[in-house]
Amino acid sequence: MNYQNLSPQLRRSIWPVAGLLVLLLTNVLIAPEFFSIEIKDGRLYGSLIDVLNRAAPVALLAIGMTLVIATGGVDLSVGSVMAIAGAVSAGLIVSGVDSVFLVIGGGLLAGLAAGFVNGFLVGYFGIQPIVATLILMVAGRGVAQLINSGQIVTFHHEGFEFLGVGYLFGLPFPIILVIITFVLVQLLMRRTALGLFVEGVGANASASHYIGINDKLIKLMVYCLSGLCAALAGMIAAADIGGSDANNAGLWLELDAILAVVIGGASLMGGRFSLFLSIIGALIIQALTITIILSGVPPKFNLLIKAAAIIVILLLQSPEFRRQLGRIKQWRRA
C-alpha cells in the first residue's frame, strides 16, 4: 500500500503504534514469557497487564494534557494536582467520611477547582499557559502538605482502595478507569462539536474568533478536564499505596504526560489531537521502562534513554530537521 495514499489520521497513527509494537516484540524476544498471561481466581496476571496498570496514571494525565496541548497550551500543574486530590481524599477518609462517593467526589472537586484556576488564568486573564500553570505546580504541593499537615496520611478504606488495587472483569481497576475516562472524554469530544472547537482554537485562534467560537470558555473547559483527570490519577496513586504522600505523589508525572502526548504525534503548537495516540504514547513510555529492565540494562539508564527518545521525536517533528534529512538522502543518491 502506498504510504502517501493513506488517510491523514491513519498515517499519523502508524509511527506511535509501530513504535509500541516494536517495543513489545523486543520484550518478547528478550523475555519469551512477556506475553504470557495467567488467570488466577478470575484475575489476569502477567507482564503485559503490568505495563497497562503502571501506565494508568500517566495515561489519565495524558488524556487531559492532550486537550490542553490541542488548544496550544500546556498544564504543568497536573503532578501537584494529583497530590492535592490524593490528600483531599485521604483527609476525608481519616476524618471519618465513609461514603466512597463523597471521598471520590471530594478529590474530583479539588481537581476541578485547580483546573478552573488554571483555565481562568489562561483563558480570561490571558496569561501564558506555562506561566499560569507553574503557579499551581509550585504552590500545589504546599497545599497538599497543608491538607496532610505535613504527614504521610495513611488510611484504610476498602471502597476507596478499590480504585488502586481492585479488580473488575479480571482486570486491575486502574485499567478499567482509563478505559472509562477515555470513552467518556472521547464521546464528549467526538460526539459533540467540542473536539472540533478545541482543535479550531488550537489551529487558529484568530479564525476561531472571527467565526464566533468562544475560545475563552473552550480553554477554561480543557484545563478543568485536565484537572479532573489529574485528580483521578492522584486518587489511584493514593489508593494504590493506601496513603497520601504530598511530596512524592505524581512527582514529575506532568513531564511524562507531556511526553506521552508528544510521542502520540501531537504538535505543541496546538491543533489536531488524538486521545488514542496519547494513550499509546503513555504505554510506550511504560513499555520502554520495562524493555530496559528486561534487557538487563541497569534501570539507572532509564532517564538517559528517555531523554534520547524525546530528542529524537522532537527532531523528527521539526520541519528543518526533516529538510536536512531530505538533503542527506538526496546527497547520498547523487
Add this chain to the structure above:
Amino acid sequence: MNTDNTLLALRGVVKTFPGVKALDGVDFTLRKGEIHALLGENGAGKSTLIKVMTGVYRRDGGDISLEDKPIHPANTGDAQNLGISTVYQEVNLLPNLTVAQNLFLGLEPKRFGCIDWRRMNREARELLAGYELDLDVTAALNTYSVAIQQLIAIARGVSMSAKVLILDEPTASLDADEVASLFKIMRELRDKGIGIVFVTHFLDQVYAVCDRITVLRNGALVGEFEAASLSQQDLVSHMLGKALEKAVHEKIEHADAESRDKLFELKGARSQALEALDLSVSAGQVVGLAGLLGSGRTELCKLVFGVDGLVAGDAELNGQHVRFTNPRQAVVAGLGLCPEDRKKDGIFGPMSIRENMIMALQNKRGWWRYIPMKKQRELAERYVKALKIATSDIEKPINQLSGGNQQKVILARWLAAEPRLMLLDEPTRGIDVGAHAEIIQLIRQLCAQGLGLIVASSELDELVEFSDKVIVMRDRRKVAEVSGNEITQQRIMQAIAGQPQAS
C-alpha cells in the same frame, strides 16, 4: 536625465516564489537627494521589491547597484552596512529597550570594555535634537507614541550612515500634525543628499512630499513619473491598470434595490479606525466597497461584524437596534465575514476541508448538537461540487489547497451557515483567473437568492460588474456613494482620486 546623480539602481530584478512571479524584470532608479514614491495596489510587488533591496529576500535575477557598484545584500545587516536602511509601518525597534539603546544597538560606545551609558545617552540626545525631538532617552521606547518611535527609527537608520532610506508606510498610524513633522524631516534629509523611498497609500501625501513616482502592478513596472507632471487621476488609473477613457461601462441593469426593506443599516457609525458614516444594505443587494488599500474598507467590514466596536452611532438589523461587541453576536444574528487575510484569520490550516466548512454552522448550532458525520460529508461534497473546489478528497487538510480553493472553502463555510448578510473582504485577492470568475458568479447567485452582500475589493471592474451600490472610501472616510447606472469605473476612480465628479 541626470544619470550621474543615480544612487541606487535596480535593473530587471526578478523574484519568484513557488507558483508566483512576484517581480518580473522590474527597474527602479533612486537619485541622490530625492523622495521617490513607490506605489501600487496589493500584490503589485512593492514589499517584495523592498525586501529584495534590503536583503530580506535574495533576488532570482537582475542587478542592483549602489553608487555604480553592484551589491548583493544577503541580509538586513548587510544592507545596513552598505547604507540601506528601512523603517517599517510597524516600527521595528525594540519596545523594551531605552530610546538611546534603540538608536545605538550594536554600535554602543564603549569605555574600558563597558558600554559607556553616559556618552551613549548624550549622543542620543544630540542626535535627536537634529530631529527637533527632546526626549528622555533613558526611558523605554514604548513610553512614546508611534509617531515618535517612527522618527527614532528614522534617526537610527540615518545615523547608521544611510545613503538610502526606505520608509514603508510610515504615516499609516500618524495624525495630520505628526505627518507634517515627518515630512519636514524627510525634506531635510533629502536636502542632505539622502535618497528616500516612500511607500504609502495616501495619494495626497505622495504629492505633498515626493519628487518622482514609480508605479508597479502585478509584479511589473508600469512606469516612472515626475510627480509634478502626473495628475492624480492618471496616477490612480496607472495603479489600477485602467485607462480612464477605456473604462467601458458594462453595467448590467440592476433592479432598483433601494426601495426594498433595509436588511442592515449603519447610521453615523464610527469606530476607532473610521470616521462617522452611513451604510445600508437590502436583501438581494450587493454593496461594493471601493478604495485603495488602507482606505478603510477592511475597517468598515470589521465594524459591521463586531470585530471593532461601535464608538458612536447606530446599527440596525431588520429595523431592530443591534450592537455587536464581538463576532459571536454577529454570527448568531446571521452575519458572516470572509476576512481579508485568509491565512491569518480564515483557514484552520491543519484541519480538513470538511471541518473547515462545517465550523461556522456548527458554532451556530451550539456544541452539543453535533452535525452527524453523514450530513457533514454530504454538505462538504455538495459545496465542493457546487463551488468547483479542486480536491481529490474532502478530508485533505485545507493548507494543501491553492489560495482560490481555500477562499471557496471559506465561502462554503458561511453559505452552510445560511447567513442573511455576508461580508466579503477582498474575496478574489491572490487567486487565479478561473476561480476569480467563479467567485464573481457566485456573488451574483447569492444576491439572486436574496442574501445581502457587502463586498470590499480593490478591483474596480469586478465591483462595477456585481454591485448595486458602491461606497467609496478614502483616508478612512466615506467619500462617495454611487448607485444604479452611475456605477462606472470612471466615476469610482474619480472619487478615489479625490476629484469632484466630472460632468
Add this chain to the structure above:
Amino acid sequence: MHKKFLPLYVTCSLFALLFAAGAVQFENFGSLRVFMNLFTDNAFLIIAAIGMTFVILSGGIDLSVGSTIALSGVIISVLMQNYGWHPLPAFALVLVLGTLFGASMGAIIHYYQLQPFIVTLAGMFFARGLSSVISEESVPIMHSFYDDVAMFGFELPGGAWLGSSTIIALVVLALAIWLANFTRLGGRVYGLGGDAQSAALMGVPIARTTISVYALSSFMAALAGIVFSFYTFSGYSLAAVGVELDAIAAVVIGGTLLTGGYGYVLGTLFGVLIMGVVQTYISFDGTLSSWWTKIVIGLLLFVFIALQRYLVGRGQKSR
C-alpha cells in the same frame, strides 16, 4: 522614578518589609547574622537563578538547571574520589562541560525552532539520567582543599559570617550585572526577549545570542553545583531536585517578566532573598510548618504575574 524600575522597587520593598516584620516579631531576626545567612544558605540558588534570569530575559526558559547542579556535583565527586583528581581541574572540566551542554540545547532550540521548555525538559532528563548512570550512590567528598574553601571567610560584627560561597555569589552577581547592562551581549539578550523579529531586523545575531544565553545558564548551573557541593561535601544524582522551579520563582518575584525583555539581575538576588526570608521566618516561628514556604511562594508568584500582566496590559493600551 522610571516606570520600568517599578517591579524592582516592589521586590526590594517587599524584602525590606518582610525582613522588618521578622525583626519586629522575633528577637534575633533583625541582625546582620540572619541577613548574611540568607546569602550563605542560598548562594547556589542565587547563582543558578542569575543564569535563569538571562534565559527568561531572552524570552526562553531552562528546566535543566536542577539536574545540571546534580550532574556537576556527581562528576566532581567521582573524579576526586575514584580518579584522584584535584578539585580545581575537576571544577574547570565541569564548567566547560556545562557550557557545552547549554550551548547544545540553545543550538537545538534555535536551529530546529523547538520550544525551549520541551528541549530543556529533555536536557533535564538527560543530565539527571547521566548523573545516575555515573553514580547512583551519593559519593562523599574528602579533600583538604574542600575543607579549606568551606572554612574560608571573614567574621563580620555581630557574629555574622561572610563565607566563600557568599563571596562567589556576590562576584557572580557583579559580573552578571556588568554582562546584562554594560555589554553588547546584554543589550542583545534584552532585545531578543523584547521582539525577536525586530531584533533580527536591527542586526542582532539571533543564533549566537540564543546559544550564548543557554550556555551561560548551564555554566551558572554547573557553578551552582560546585558551590552546592561545598555544603553537602558529596555528589548525589538526586540532589537539587526542583531547583529550576525555585530559580524561576526567584526570577519572577525579582520582577523579571516571564515573557522576556524586562527585568534586572539585581531583582533576582532579591527574589532569592525574599524566598529565604520566608523560610527563615517560618523556622523562627516554629509553629508554622515548612509547606507554608511553597504556598507563600506560589502566592507571591501569582501576585507578581498578575502585576506584570496589569502593567503590560496598561502599557499596550497607552500606545
